[in-house]
Every structure is written in C-alpha cells, then in structure tokens.
Amino acid sequence: MITVIREPRVYLVGRPSLVTEGWKAFFDDEGVGLSIVGEPVTESPEKSELHWETDTDNAAELLCMAAGKICYDAFGKGRSDTGEYLGNIIESKHGSVLEHVTWNFIIAGASRVFSHEHVRHRAGVAISQRSQRYVSESASGQVLLSMIEDNPEAKRVWEEAVAGAQAAYDKLVQLLAEDLRGHIDKTLLVKTVRSAARSVMPNATETYIFWSANARALRHYVEMRASEHADIEIRKVAVQILKIMQREAPNLFGDYRLIDLPDGTQEASTDHTKV
Ligand SMILES: Cc1cc2nc3c(=O)[nH]c(=O)nc-3n(C[C@H](O)[C@H](O)[C@H](O)COP(=O)(O)OP(=O)(O)OC[C@H]3O[C@@H](n4cnc5c(N)ncnc54)[C@H](O)[C@@H]3O)c2cc1C
Structure with a gap:
C-alpha cells in the first residue's frame, strides 16, 4: 500500500523579533528619540534633536532598516518611510543588510x-x-x-516501481538484521541496516x-x-x-x-x- x-x-x-529594551537602551545612549508607529520607545522621543518615528512595527523590516542606517549614522536622519528606505536598499543591491533577519x-x-x-x-x-x-x-x-x-x-509503471522498491527495502532490512543480530547493539543494528537498505x-x-x-x-x-x-x-x-x-x-x-x-x-x- x-x-x-x-x-x-x-x-x-x-x-x-525585536528586543525593545535593547532598542531603548541604544537610542537613549545615542540621544536619538525613537517611537515605533506612534508608541514612544525612548522617553519623550519628540523632544530629542534627532527623532526616528517608524511607520511600521514589522520586526524584520525594522532590523534591516536599523542595519542600513547604522552604516551611515542615519538614525533620525534621511528616509524614514520603510517602503522607500528598503526599496532603495534593494535597488542599490546593498544586500548584506538583508542578511540580519x-x-x-x-x-x-x-x-x-x-x-x-x-x-x-x-x-x-x-x-x-x-x-x-x-x-x-x-x-x-x-x-x-x-x-x-x-x-x-x-x-501503473510508477506504482509498480515504488511498491517494488518499498518491498525490496523491507526485505533488505529483514535480511541484513538477521546477519547482524547478536553481533552489535540494537540501536547500531537498526541504524546500520536502514543505512544500507535505503539505497533502494x-x-x-x-x-x-x-x-x-x-x-x-x-x-x-x-x-x-x-x-x-x-x-x-x-x-x-x-x-x-x-x-x-x-x-x-x-x-x-x-x-x-x-x-x-x-x-x-x-x-x-x-x-x-x-x-
Ligand atoms: C534551473 C536550474 C538548473 C540546474 N541544473 C543543475 C545541474 O544540471 N547540475 C548541477 O549540479 N546543478 C544544477 N543546478 C543547481 C545550481 O547550479 C546551484 O548549485 C544551485 O541553484 C544553488 O545556487 P547557488 O550556487 O547560487 O548557491 P547559494 O548557496 O544559493 O548561494 C547564493 C550565492 O552566494 C554566492 N556563493 C555561495 N557559495 C559560494 C562560494 N562557495 N563561493 C563564492 N560565492 C558563493 C554566489 O553568488 C551564489 O549565487 C540548477 C539550478 C537551477 C535553478
């Protein structure tokens, strides 16, 4: 069958996924205000001179964007539209940024x-x-x-070939197990026998x-x-x-x-x- x-x-x-505490700590240390789709991550982000207000909370996209922005010290600067930012990364083939997710x-x-x-x-x-x-x-x-x-x-040809191969597999498992039984431990026997029988x-x-x-x-x-x-x-x-x-x-x-x-x-x- x-x-x-x-x-x-x-x-x-x-x-x-994002580790929000890490994002908060980094942006606090850098003095950059961060809010993720309107949710403040750092204290009073809008009061910081540099402020990154994201338009997405998609973790993968934000991680890639942060990886790209770190290259040019661009937090709170340049493009903040995620689609436009990542579209530019893709268009300019800055592909290593996409390896982070x-x-x-x-x-x-x-x-x-x-x-x-x-x-x-x-x-x-x-x-x-x-x-x-x-x-x-x-x-x-x-x-x-x-x-x-x-x-x-x-x-019909396919079914015959597949059924034949499965029958041959079962027969080989049985024959090879008989050869090895008593000579090696049971776990090794099963592994050795299946290892050989899978060839069909x-x-x-x-x-x-x-x-x-x-x-x-x-x-x-x-x-x-x-x-x-x-x-x-x-x-x-x-x-x-x-x-x-x-x-x-x-x-x-x-x-x-x-x-x-x-x-x-x-x-x-x-x-x-x-x-
Ligand atoms: C339609 C089609 C037909 C195929 N026919 C055959 C066939 O007849 N015979 C056959 O053997 N294979 C065949 N392949 C497989 C093909 O040759 C690749 O091995 C396979 O698609 C993996 O892609 P990749 O080499 O880009 O490797 P990936 O591992 O996906 O690598 C991605 C990229 O990273 C870079 N990279 C990865 N490893 C190295 C490395 N060691 N050195 C330098 N750069 C590296 C390369 O730029 C590579 O394109 C076929 C593939 C397709 C799509």
Missing part, C-alpha cells in the same frame, strides 16, 4: 528529488533533514507528480526539512527556484515561500510579481535580481 503525496507543504514556524520553515510533502536540489543552496541557510538512517522508510510517503498521475499507463528507496520518497534562511538567501532562492526553468516540485515550494514572505515582510519581498504558467503553476519575477 503506497502512501501517495501530491503537494509540498511549507509551514512558517519562526520569524525575527532569518525565518524558520518546515517543509514536508516533498521528495528527495526536491531536497537534493534544495540543499544546493548553501549561503545564508541552515538545514536539518529527516534521517534515513534513524527513521524507517517502510511506510514513508511517495511523491506522485500530476504528469505521471494523469497518464494511466505511466501511473526511490527519489520520490517523502522527506522533512527544517529550513532557516535569511532574507537575502530567500530572495536568491525565489529567483532561482520560483522560475519556470526550475523543477516543478521545488518551484511549488519556492512560490509558497514567496507568498509567505510577501505577507511577512512586504517591503522586503513586495517587488516580486507572480505570473501564471500554462501548466497551472506560477513563477516569480522581479526587476531587482541578486541583491
């Missing part, structure tokens, strides 16, 4: 085809992936692409990834992978991530346009690539 998976699922599980995701319902491509993105990310050595693949889900499912003969599992096998990425890395990922040239599975993940990020930080991801593709999926496009 194959557990068929059809769509990847992306869960946002962590986001940047990281989001955490869990990606499920995606295959090892997807994960092999996903983990090629190294800069600005952290990855923890479900282990095929510790976790049994006996009953794991298998990702079935719609182009295979839509063709009855192709679907299909690329369609579902995996789980905990993924963290900063805003700069996220933008690059979206550009490379929410593209019509990318594989359909990773493209779907990248488009889901972009939609999440456009809600999370509109001033960091609002420049992307989503375009419908003939196969019913979408791709993303921006005028400001590789920030």
